[in-house]
Amino acid sequence: MPALFDTSRADLTPPRQANRRAGAPATACPHLHATGHPTERDDGAAAVDPDAAMEFLELLHAEAPQPVSPAARMAQVRAEIDATGTYEHTLAELTFGARVAWRNSARCIGRLYWNGLHVRDRRACTTPGELAAECVAHLRSCTRGGRIRSTLTVFAPDRPGRPGPRIENEQLIRYAGHRRPDGGVLGDPRTVGLTDRARNLGWRPAGPAGPFDVLPLLVTGTDGRTEMHALPADAVLEVPLTHPDHPWFAELGLRWHAVPAISDMTLEIGGVRYPAAPFNGYYLGTEIGARNLADADRYDMLPVLADRLGLDTSHPRTLWKDRALVELMVAVHHSYDAAGVTMADHHTESERFLAHRAREHGAGRPCPTDWSWIVPPVSSGTTAVFHHYYDPVDPTARPAFLPRRR
Ligand code: ARG
Numbered sequence: 001m002p003a004l005f006d007t008s009r010a011d012l013t014p015p016r017q018a019n020r021r022a023g024a025p026a027t028a029c030p031h032l033h034a035t036g037h038p039t040e041r042d043d044g045a046a047a048v049d050p051d052a053a054m055e056f057l058e059l060l061h062a063e064a065p066q067p068v069s070p071a072a073r074m075a076q077v078r079a080e081i082d083a084t085g086t087y088e089h090t091l092a093e094l095t096f097g098a099r100v101a102w103r104n105s106a107r108c109i110g111r112l113y114w115n116g117l118h119v120r121d122r123r124a125c126t127t128p129g130e131l132a133a134e135c136v137a138h139l140r141s142c143t144r145g146g147r148i149r150s151t152l153t154v155f156a157p158d159r160p161g162r163p164g165p166r167i168e169n170e171q172l173i174r175y176a177g178h179r180r181p182d183g184g185v186l187g188d189p190r191t192v193g194l195t196d197r198a199r200n201l202g203w204r205p206a207g208p209a210g211p212f213d214v215l216p217l218l219v220t221g222t223d224g225r226t227e228m229h230a231l232p233a234d235a236v237l238e239v240p241l242t243h244p245d246h247p248w249f250a251e252l253g254l255r256w257h258a259v260p261a262i263s264d265m266t267l268e269i270g271g272v273r274y275p276a277a278p279f280n281g282y283y284l285g286t287e288i289g290a291r292n293l294a295d296a297d298r299y300d301m302l303p304v305l306a307d308r309l310g311l312d313t314s315h316p317r318t319l320w321k322d323r324a325l326v327e328l329m330v331a332v333h334h335s336y337d338a339a340g341v342t343m344a345d346h347h348t349e350s351e352r353f354l355a356h357r358a359r360e361h362g363a364g365r366p367c368p369t370d371w372s373w374i375v376p377p378v379s380s381g382t383t384a385v386f387h388h389y390y391d392p393v394d395p396t397a398r399p400a401f402l403p404r405r406r
Contacts, residue, residue, distance in 0.1 A: 047085035047160045048271040052398065053077050056270030060096050085160035086272060088123075095119045097269030098152050098277070101399035103360075107373035109349050109385065110281050112356040113150060117279075118142070120153040128219035131155055131165050131276060132229030135172050135217055135263070139235040142280050143259055146237065146341040152279035156222070157272050164275045166404075168218035168226060169194060172261035172278055173236055176205065176213040187211045189297055194218070201228045211299070212238075212255050219276075239339045243331040248308060254301070256288045256332070258341045265401040275404070282342040284349055289329035290377045301328060325378060346376035350383035357390075366391040 054074055061070035080087035089097065095117075103114040120141070122134045134153055142151035156164045170191075177185045177192040185192055186209055198216055205213040216230040237258040243249035261280035266273050293299040302324045306313050309327060311320040336343035344352075353374065360367040369390035380386045 048081050048087060050078055050081050050271070052271030053081065053087060056093075056097065056398065059100070060093060064092075064096055066092060086157070089269060089272065091121055094121060094123075094154060094269065097399040098154065098267060098279075101267055101269065101401050102279075104368065104397045104400050106368040106370040106393040108281075109284070109353045109374045109376075110344070112352045112359075114356075116150065118149055118151040120151065122153050122155055123157065123274075126156045126165055126222050128165065128221045128225070128227035128229065131167065131219045131221075132217050132227070135167070135219075135278060136231060136235045138278060138280075139172060139231070139259060139261065142261070143235075143237050146258060146339060148259060148280070148282040148342040150279070150281045152267075152277060154267065154274050155276035157274045162222060164273070165222055166220045166275045167263040167278060168197070168220060169215065170262070170264045172217065172263050172280075173231065173257045173259060174215050175211070175257075176209070176215050178205075178209045178213075187213060188292075188299065191215060198228060201226070203228055203230075211253070214257075237341065239335050239341055241331050241335045242338070243327065244334045245330075246308075246327070249331055252301075252304070252308075254293060254299075254331075256283075256292065258283075258336075258339075260287065262401075264404050266404060267399070268402055269399040273402075277401075279401075282344060283336070284344045284346060284376070285329055285332045285336070286346050286376045286378055289332035290325055293332075294325055294328060329378065346378065346383055350376070350385040354384055354388075368393045368397065 057070055057074050057077065060066065066073070077087045098119050099114050099117045102108065102117055103111055105111065120138060125131050125134055134155070138151060138153045142149050158164045174191050174194070175188045176195040177187045177189050178195060179192060180186055194215060197218060201218070203216050214231055214236050216228045218226055218228055220226045238255050239258060241249065241254040241256070259280050260283055261278050263278035265277070266275045267277035291298065293301045302321050303313070305324040305328060306320040309324060311323055312318040313320045333343065333345060357367040357369070367390070370393050371390055374385050376383055
């Protein structure tokens with residue numbers, strides 16, 4: 001197959017982008033969490049754009065020949081859109097669309113296995129109770145005792161005049177952020193808003209409030225009513241953190257959950273929007289060790305660690321933050337390995353990403369990439385991904401995962 005562009009000059013020459021449509025919002029990423037981006041429509045009111053549907057069917061039939069001819073399927077879909085304002089994807093279309101949405105996620109370093117995404121078709125689920133039960137089933141089926149499998153569950157789509165159901169949580173598993181009387185936060189400051197909403201619906205942590213209380217799911221049905229559903233403890237695998245050289249580390253009582261499962265992005269395929277389509281991969285150690293537990297506006301553990309490590313914190317140039325950060329990363333990897341929970345490291349994932357990019361270029365496709373999200377937050381220059389320029393991000397590329405308005 002002829003390449004779309006000269007791959008030997010991929011770093012210098014912007015490729016011609018396949019699959020472009022004007023005026024649509026930015027694509028976003030499963031890897032770290034999106035904020036402040038252009039947003040999707042939230043009313044579910046619009047009829048499906050037949051051009052978007054045709055463009056998708058062309059892509060599917062070009063990449064993966066189907067038992068039915070493209071012309072026949074296109075005619076069928078046009079007729080269905082004319083009659084109902086929307087159309088129903090076949091399972092093959094849904095699966096391919098979800099996988100390509102991952103492939104198009106310019107901020108995700110973990111895309112090498114995009115074509116292996118396990119897709120659970122739960123489009124018949126519309127009520128909060130049904131969604132919550134299937135989110136629990138998703139967690140059970142993807143966790144597998146620690147051998148994490150990248151999985152996506154698709155719930156009912158938006159239909160003209162009838163928005164689909166939504167999951168209010170940004171991830172299926174998140175720790176509560178409890179406001180303290182002194183203005184501080186106990187737990188994850190990122191979830192203070194959601195924790196307030198859960199409390200207003202009657203949620204309380206099982207025991208006294210702690211730093212790692214798993215939040216319930218808040219799910220809004222097609223009727224606009226939001227229901228709360230607790231996650232059963234056996235659906236949430238967690239890893240207590242220990243350090244291979246410092247026995248005192250365990251006393252800090254740090255832990256994190258095994259599965260990152262983004263639940264607040266809309267999956268758009270061929271003009272159809274699925275506002276509830278939670279998906280998970282596995283963690284990269286940096287996400288926990290260099291961000292969630294380290295960021296000053298998250299668990300802010302570096303000063304505590306520097307103190308326990310006996311580091312000189314009198315001046316930034318003693319590099320106490322850097323040294324504490326590395327020890328935290330060591331603890332995260334050590335603990336996930338000891339617990340038998342899948343976790344990637346930034347060095348290996350960097351190599352895998354470049355293999356993915358080479359494979360995409362070999363297939364004649366651009367590999368849209370957002371450098372600022374792909375490059376890890378620690379030791380950036382020691383990873384190969386740091387040392388490249390990338391194909392530009394096309395915010396109109398579809399299928400895609402789109403950030404939701406907050
Ligand atoms: N960075 C987010 C978190 O720490 C998870 C984003 C998705 N990550 C992934 N490896 N699929 O919770």
